[in-house]
């Protein structure tokens with residue numbers, strides 16, 4: 001025996017009813033003995049309540065609404081049945097509407113809508129839908145029988161939420177089934193008293209009917225057919241990555257539903273659970289999907305938690321005072337006062353200091369709660385034993401739920417850590433000793449961010465997202481996007497990671513798209529959908545969007561963008577950048593950014609500031625963290641100058657080599673920055689700061705490489721012209737070096753807290769002699785690497801290596817976020 005129940009959406013239209021019929025036919029074909037419970041057509045119950053209220057208020061327009069409901073049912077008959085088969089069904093349905101109309105006329109005459117009458121009015125919804133579907137099944141040759149549950153389910157007269165007399169009900173159901181061999185189509189939600197007065201079963205009423213029937217008949221399974229793919233790990237409207245929970249225990253389902261998961265209402269399934277009957281939650285519109293199994297105990301689970309739920313809007317009441325410490329009975333009085341005024345408490349938390357108790361309630365009750373408590377504790381407030389009753393609004397509760405967290409460690413650690421890393425402040429928290437649920441209270445603004453971030457860490461094998469906002473889509477930014485595009489599949493399949501490009505901008509256009517910009521079409525999307533760039537607006541919007549795991553990637557050489565870094569870090573958004581400006585300005589600013597990132601628990605990463613993708617900054621940070629002391633750094637830090645001196649030779653014009661370096665993507669957007677030594681000076685300044693030497697830009701001694709006419713060129717093109725005109729100068733530098741059997745090298749040195757940058761010649765014994773292409777080389781002499789320095793060497797400029805260094809910084813944030 002199997003009991004099936006179809007909800008309001010499943011029986012809401014002609015097409016959906018046809019789908020229901022096909023599900024039933026499939027089951028019948030397998031010879032299943034069944035009972036089927038139907039809800040009212042979607043929306044009809046609420047409409048009937050509205051009509052009843054209008055009638056009782058004397059609003060004659062209720063008749064029009066009633067006509068619309070009638071027409072909807074008639075249209076359903078026309079859609080389901082051939083014209084020649086329609087008349088009996090029309091007659092039955094018309095009969096029901098006549099009865100309902102009489103009833104409503106009565107209500108409107110006496111201007112009174114009692115709970116008893118409302119129950120009767122509501123009962124028409126299920127009676128109508130079930131009548132029509134029964135007839136439709138009959139006309140398809142299926143032996144069915146309309147079964148009015150009012151004749152089987154016996155309740156008391158608590159109208160609106162009647163209590164079932166199981167002894168009589170079970171007996172009546174069994175007797176009925178013993179007599180009938182046809183397929184019973186049962187009206188959900190409705191029942192009756194011993195006197196035959198119609199009652200209803202309250203929220204989840206049709207599920208309750210299914211559960212009552214299932215339990216009475218000892219069914220093997222109860223199938224709850226809805227319009228979603230079973231119960232989900234979180235509300236899919238808030239968490240796009242949510243997925244169906246294959247199997248859930250009754251207790252877990254209870255916890256989730258308490259926090260707003262609405263697919264089933266577990267209390268209504270209690271009779272079935274008491275008899276250990278399996279429940280399946282299935283989707284009428286996706287019959288191939290296996291849905292969710294709800295059963296007595298949780299079996300082996302893949303994840304530490306089963307689901308995440310939330311209450312979107314709560315108010316937090318905090319009552320505190322030194323007079324509460326060690327005084328018995330305060331909480332008893334507190335909660336009695338609330339209960340006397342029917343204020344329901346959702347979550348309670350009291351620290352063991354007993355100095356304060358806080359609890360959350362429906363915000364609509366907040367003002368009343370304040371009054372009630374002020375009155376209840378009038379005496380304590382007067383003498384200062386209780387100093388304040390504060391109420392905070394615009395809050396939400398998130399609950400993580402799962403039997404798997406029982407006795408397993410690290411679940412709460414993971415929860416609070418992901419909230420912390422995303423800068424989400426936890427205002428209150430509660431965990432019952434059943435260890436089935438951990439709840440946190442947080443600002444409503446953070447709800448969506450928190451739900452998504454929590455979902456990401458707990459359901460690891462689903463894809464987590466990092467939200468990237470990329471400013472600058474030139475050489476480096478553009479190459480980074482290309483690399484992201486090429487790695488999409490690998491990251492998804494191997495790392496379960498989605499790099500969601502949520503924002504892009506250049507100097508002309510900006511585009512913010514929280515759902516992601518397609519990295520294969522970003523140029524077109526930016527062009528077609530982008531709006532005029534405003535960096536302040538871009539940054540402001542990123543902060544407002546408040547997406548979890550957000551990373552701001554600055555791929556410009558803009559001098560002013562650095563001013564936004566502080567605001568971004570302060571809003572718990574990590575910053576990754578190849579742009580050296582922030583770290584090579586005033587030392588105080590550099591320090592402030594470092595501290596801000598540390599304070600906020602986010603990352604400020606800039607490995608590519610020095611040596612592009614070569615691990616230079618990370619190497620220093622590792623050595624510093626482990627207590628090494630730097631004695632000397634000697635380095636070639638300009639890919640451009642390295643390339644120039646590795647390439648420039650007899651028969652080659654200097655200016656052409658510089659143009660080549662630019663074309664190969666080694667130079668700064670303005671190559672004067674490279675050839676003037678500025679770029680190298682910035683880099684050694686950054687390295688000095690990383691090893692703990694707080695230098696300022698003016699402390700770097702730069703020995704000028706260029707003749708004055710080049711150094712002072714007012715534009716990039718003028719600069720190239722001056723380089724061309726100065727070819728002899730550069731040739732002489734070269735031939736002088738060659739005459740001594742040496743090569744030209746532009747070397748930065750940091751020693752004894754002094755930094756210099758100069759053009760030198762080095763011979764074959766020098767470790768910097770053999771370099772090629774855009775090679776950088778950095779030699780660290782430290783207390784641990786004293787006899788032989790630690791050397792990092794390799795290509796130190798170029799689009800691919802720089803973009804991949806930025807990529808690696810982004811990836812390290814993804815591992816940090818877990």
Ligand SMILES: NC(=O)C1=CN([C@@H]2O[C@H](COP(=O)(O)OP(=O)(O)OC[C@H]3O[C@@H](n4cnc5c(N)ncnc54)[C@H](OP(=O)(O)O)[C@@H]3O)[C@@H](O)[C@H]2O)C=CC1
Nearest residue numbers: 472473474475476506507555556557578579669797798802
């Ligand atoms: N090339 C290399 O090997 C290395 C480069 N770097 C650094 O990488 C950074 C980027 O260099 P690169 O890609 O060559 O530079 P590009 O000039 O090619 O690109 C810069 C991009 O930034 C955009 N941009 C500039 N200012 C703003 C602003 N205020 N708002 C919005 N967008 C802006 C530009 O827009 P638009 O297109 O409209 O002009 C362009 O898209 C530089 O800081 C450089 O020092 C670091 C290590 C190595």
Ligand SMILES: N[C@@H](CC=O)C(=O)O
Nearest residue numbers: 638639640666667668
């Ligand atoms: N222009 C720079 C690029 C890396 O920072 C260089 O030439 O090294």
Ligand code: NA
Nearest residue numbers: 607610612614
């Ligand atoms: Na680097």
